[in-house]
Amino acid sequence: YRAPVNTLAAQLFSEPPMNLIRGRVTDTEVTFDEYSHHALTQELSQLSPGDYWFGIRPSHIGLVPTGEDDLEMAMEVELSDISGSETFMHVRNSHFEMVLQLMGVHQYHTGAPIKIYLPINRLFVFDQQEQLVHTPSQVTGGSL
Secondary structure (H helix, E strand, C coil): CCCCCEHHHHHHCCCCCCEEEEEEECCCEEEECCCEEEECCHHHCCCCCEEEEEEECHHHCECCCCCCCCEEEEEEEEEEEEECCEEEEEEECCCCEEEEEEECCCCCCCCCEEEEEECHHHCEEECCCCEEEECCHHHCCCCC
16 A cells, blocks of 8 residues: 555555556656646656656545645546545546545536646656556655
């Protein structure tokens, strides 16, 4: 769970499954599917330039930023499913589909625009052979 050896293990040991996004690292930025460009942070600066898979657990994506390095993405609500005290929200845009696991009841209509925030310090990184090359800094302690 804390250091899945590959993308398959990452998805199997996360419920709902870990979200995976194609991305590219350069000397100065990280780009997700040529859609979302972000300055390279200290957290990811040790990665060699190249193509990667970035993984984030649904429970780590939020509707408000939690830090200055959070990645903001404009999405559209595809489905909002309330289950007890949690909401499972399926969102998409023309580049990505993701699932969020939110604490509390969040009611959004299908098709509603929404911004989501991915904390850089919660990203897992896998190489093009889908093998783990980087674990998040917050993987040691606290809730994952």
